[in-house]
Amino acid sequence: xxxxxxxxxxxxxxxxxxxxxxxxxxxxxxxxxxxxxxxxxxxxxxxxxxxxxxxxxxxxxxxxxxxxxxxxxxxxxxxxxxxxxxxxxxxxxxxxxxxxxxxxxxxxxxxxxxxxxxxxxxxxxxxxxxxxxxxxxxxxxxxxxxxxxxxxxxxxxxxxxxxxxxxxxxxxxxxxxxxxxxxxxxxxxxxxxxxxxxxxxxxxxxxxxxxxxxxxxxxxxxxxxxxxxxxxxxxxxxxxxxxxxxxxxxxxxxxxxxxxxxxxxxxxxxxxxxxxxxxxxxxxxxxxx
Amino acid sequence: xxxxxxxxxxxxxxxxxxxxxxxxxxxxxxxxxxxxxxxxxxxxxxxxxxxxxxxxxxxxxxxxxxxxxxxxxxxxxxxxxxxxxxxxxxxxxxxxxxxxxxxxxxxxxxxxxxxxxxxxxxxxxxxxxxxxxxxxxxxxxxxxxxxxxxxxxxxxxxxxxxxxxxxxxxxxxxxxxxxxxxxxxxxxxxxxxxxxxxxxxxxxxxxxxxxxxxxxxxxxxxxxxxxxxxxxxxxxxxxxxxxxxxxxxxxxxxxxxxxxxxxxxxxxxxxxxxxxxxxxxxxxxxxxxxxxxxxxxxxxxxxxxxxxxxxxxxxxxxxxxxxxxxxxx
Numbered sequence: 001x002x003x004x005x006x007x008x009x010x011x012x013x014x015x016x017x018x019x020x021x022x023x024x025x026x027x028x029x030x031x032x033x034x035x036x037x038x039x040x041x042x043x044x045x046x047x048x049x050x051x052x053x054x055x056x057x058x059x060x061x062x063x064x065x066x067x068x069x070x071x072x073x074x075x076x077x078x079x080x081x082x083x084x085x086x087x088x089x090x091x092x093x094x095x096x097x098x099x100x101x102x103x104x105x106x107x108x109x110x111x112x113x114x115x116x117x118x119x120x121x122x123x124x125x126x127x128x129x130x131x132x133x134x135x136x137x138x139x140x141x142x143x144x145x146x147x148x149x150x151x152x153x154x155x156x157x158x159x160x161x162x163x164x165x166x167x168x169x170x171x172x173x174x175x176x177x178x179x180x181x182x183x184x185x186x187x188x189x190x191x192x193x194x195x196x197x198x199x200x201x202x203x204x205x206x207x208x209x210x211x212x213x214x215x216x217x218x219x220x221x222x223x224x225x226x227x228x229x230x231x232x233x234x235x236x237x238x239x240x241x242x243x244x245x246x247x248x249x250x251x252x253x254x255x256x257x258x259x260x261x262x263x264x265x266x267x268x269x270x271x272x273x274x275x276x277x278x279x280x281x282x283x284x285x286x287x288x289x
Numbered sequence: 290x291x292x293x294x295x296x297x298x299x300x301x302x303x304x305x306x307x308x309x310x311x312x313x314x315x316x317x318x319x320x321x322x323x324x325x326x327x328x329x330x331x332x333x334x335x336x337x338x339x340x341x342x343x344x345x346x347x348x349x350x351x352x353x354x355x356x357x358x359x360x361x362x363x364x365x366x367x368x369x370x371x372x373x374x375x376x377x378x379x380x381x382x383x384x385x386x387x388x389x390x391x392x393x394x395x396x397x398x399x400x401x402x403x404x405x406x407x408x409x410x411x412x413x414x415x416x417x418x419x420x421x422x423x424x425x426x427x428x429x430x431x432x433x434x435x436x437x438x439x440x441x442x443x444x445x446x447x448x449x450x451x452x453x454x455x456x457x458x459x460x461x462x463x464x465x466x467x468x469x470x471x472x473x474x475x476x477x478x479x480x481x482x483x484x485x486x487x488x489x490x491x492x493x494x495x496x497x498x499x500x501x502x503x504x505x506x507x508x509x510x511x512x513x514x515x516x517x518x519x520x521x522x523x524x525x526x527x528x529x530x531x532x533x534x535x536x537x538x539x540x541x542x543x544x545x546x547x548x549x550x551x552x553x554x555x556x557x558x559x560x561x562x563x564x565x566x567x568x569x570x571x572x573x574x575x576x577x578x579x580x581x582x583x584x585x586x587x588x589x590x591x592x593x594x595x596x597x598x599x600x601x602x603x604x605x606x607x608x609x610x611x612x613x614x615x616x617x618x
Contacts, residue, residue: 015510022402025395029486030418032479036425036433043436090328097325104614113606114333120533120602121339121595122540124567128591129339131574132346156332181311183318206424213426216542216567220574240428244543247435262432266425273424277417 037266044263047256053264057226062246064253069261071228072242076265078143078229079222079238080212083150087158087207090151092200095162096188099169112163119156124216126152131220144232146222150211158207165199166192173288198283205276209269215240239265340595347589350582359589365553372586374593376553380470380563381594383556384545387474388481388538393531396485403486404493405515423483431547434476439548442475443467447560461558468550471559476544481534488533492526492612493519529608536601540594542567566590 006012055068094111102108130149139145169192177191178184193200215238223235224245239261246258350359350372362373403412443466451462496519504514520527550562551572570587577584 011510011513015512018398018512019402019406022398022406025398026402026407026415028395029399029422029482030415032482033418033422033425035437036422036429036479039433039437040429043432090331093325093328094332097322097329101322101325102329109610111329111332113603113610114336116606117336117599117602118332120536120540120598120606121336122537122542122567122598124540124542124570125339125343125591125595125598128570128588129342132342132588135346136342152335159332183314185318185321186314188321209424213424213428215426215428216571219571240426240543243428243432244547247432247547259432259436262429266429269424269426269429270421273421 040259040263040266043256044259044261044266047253047260048263049260052257052260056228061226062249062251062254064251069237069239069242069257069264071226072237072239072261073264074228075143075222075236076212076239076268078236079146079150079218080208082143082147083154083211084158084204084208086147086151087154087211088204091155091158091162091203091207092193094159095166095200096192098159098163099166099192100174100184100188112160115156115159115163119160122216123153123214124219127217127220130217134221140233141221141223141235142233143222143229143236146218146236146238147232149217149221150214153214153217154207154211157210158203161203161206162196162200165203166196168199169196170288195287198280198287201283202276202280205272205279209272209276212272213240213265213269215244239268336599340592340599343588343592343595347585347592350585350589353582360593363555367580367583367586370582372582372589374566374590376555377564377566377569377590378593379555380549380553381539381565381567383470383559383563384473384477384549384565385535385538387470387559388477389531389535391474392478392481392485392534396482396534397489397527399482400486400489401493401515404490405511405519419483419486422479427480427541427544428547430476430480430544434472434544434548438472438475439467439469441467442469442472442560446471450560459558460560462560463558464560464562466550466562468548468562469560470549470556470563473545473549473563473565474559476548477538477541480541480544481537484537485530485534488530488609489523489527492523492530492609495526495613495615496522523612525608526612529605529612532601532605533609536598536605539601540567540598542571546571566594570594 049068051066052068053073054070055066056071057069058065058067061067094115098108098111102111126149130145130152133139134141134145173191173195174187177187182190218238219241222238222241224237224241225235226237229236243258243261243265246254246261249255249258354362354372359372359374360378361375362371363375364371364373365376403415407415447462447467447469450460454460500518500522501514504518505511509517545565546568549565549568551564551568552562553564553569554561556563570590573583573587577587
C-alpha cells in the first residue's frame, strides 16, 4: 500500500509555483546587472575615444568640441585615494578595538549600531554637513574638503566590512597569543591584523569603490574645474560629477561623452571590485587556516 | 615506567638576552587602549555633530516660519520668501514607496530561494553578482535609468496604463514623458535590491534547521514549511530589512534626480514627475547663497532627510541586531 505522491495536489502545485517565482526573481536580479552593464557599454563605447582619457576639456568642450575628462579621472582618483587613506587611519583602530577590547559586549553593540546608522546617512547629507562646516570655518570648495567628506562617507562602510571579517577570526589564535603572554595590543597588531589582512584589504577596496563613485558628497565640497588639480586647497573635478554635468547638456555630442564617462567610471569600479577579489584570494594563501 | 624528575637547568642562560620587562608592554597596551577608545567614540560623536551642525544652519528658517508651514506648505518660491517643503517631501515619499513596492516582492523571493532552496554553487554564483550590483555608482544607475528605464516607461508602460488602466487611482498618465516617479522607483528598486536580499538572507539563516526538519517530517512541502514555520520566526527581521531599504531609497540623490523629472508639484500618479528632497538640495546648492534664507531652507531639507533616516535606521538596526544574535533553546 505504498502511498503515491500526488503532484496535482494543491500544495505540490503551490510548491512548484513559488519555486518558479523565486527562480524568476533571482534571475531578474542577475539580469538587471547584465542590462545595466550592457546599456552603459553599448551607449558609452561609441563615444569612448583616446582623447577622452588623455585630454582635459578644451575650449568649447561643453558644446561638443575637443577634449576629454582626464581632469575628472585624476580628480576622482585623488579624492578616493585620499578619502580611503584618511578613513583607514580611523577604521583599523575602531575595528581592532571592537574585536579585541569590546568583543560582543553591550558597548560593542552600541558602537556597531552607531556605525550602521552612519552607513545609512545619505551622502547628500554628508555633503550638506561638510558645506556647513566649510562656511563656518571659511573654507572654499577644494580637494581637501572633498577628501574629508569622502572619508566620512567611507568610514562606516570600511569599519563594518573589517568588523565582519575580523569577527570571523578563529578564537583559538587569539587565545593562544594571549596565553603566551601577549598584550591585547600585541594581539591586535601582530595576530589579528596579519591573519585578517585579506579581509582588511577587501574592506579598504570596497570603501574605495564606494568613494570613487559618490557624487552627492563631493558636489558641495570639491567643486569642479577643467584643470588637473595640483593642490589640496584647489577645487577639483570628479568623474561622477563629470557624468552628471554632461548628461544635463542639451548637446547630443556632450551627452554621448557623458555616457562614455559613465563607462570609464564603471570600468574603474569593476576593476577595483575584481581586483579585491583576486587580491584577497592571493593573500588568503598566507593565513592560518 | 619511572617518572623522571622535573629538572630545571640553569645552563645556557648566559647566551640569551634577558627577558624584557613586562611593564613597558603593559603601558603600551594601556596607551593603545586609550587612543583606540577615543577613536571609537568618533562614530557616535559624528552622528551628534552632523545633526547639530545642520540644525544650527537650519535654525533661521525654523525661526522665521512655523514648522507646519514649512513641512506642509505647497508653494516653493525662495525669491518671494515662500518655502513650502510639501511637494518635495511628498515627492520623496512617492518615489520611496514605489521603489520599495517594486523591490520587495522579488527581493524576498530571491532571498528565500537563496536561503532555503539554492545549491551552494548557485549561492557562490549569486554573491558576486549582488556585490557588483551594490558596487555600481549611483550616477551610473542614473545613466541606465535615463537610457533604458525612462524610454521603457514612456513607450511601454505609460501607453499600456493609458489604454487599460484609465480610471485606476494613482495610475493616470498625465504627462507625455517617461521622467516619472515610476522610473525613479524602478531604478531605486534595483539599487536597494542587493541590500534587501542580503539582509533577508542572513535572517533566514538564523532559523535553526530543527524547526524545518520537524515540519518536513510531518509531511509539509518545503514551501509550506517556509510559510508556516520559518516566515513567522523571521517576520520582524523582514520588516526591518524593508525599512532599511526604504531609508536607503529615501536619501538617494543623483540616480533619482536624473530620471524623476524634477517638477515641484504634488504628484497624483506614479506616471507624474516629482521633485524629491535630495534632488532639491543637489540642484540648488549653486545659487543658495544669493537669496536670503535659501541656504537655511536647503540645510533644513537636509535636516528633514537626516531625522527621518536616523529614525528608520535606528529602529531597523536594533531589530536586526537582536534577531541576528538570537539564541535558540
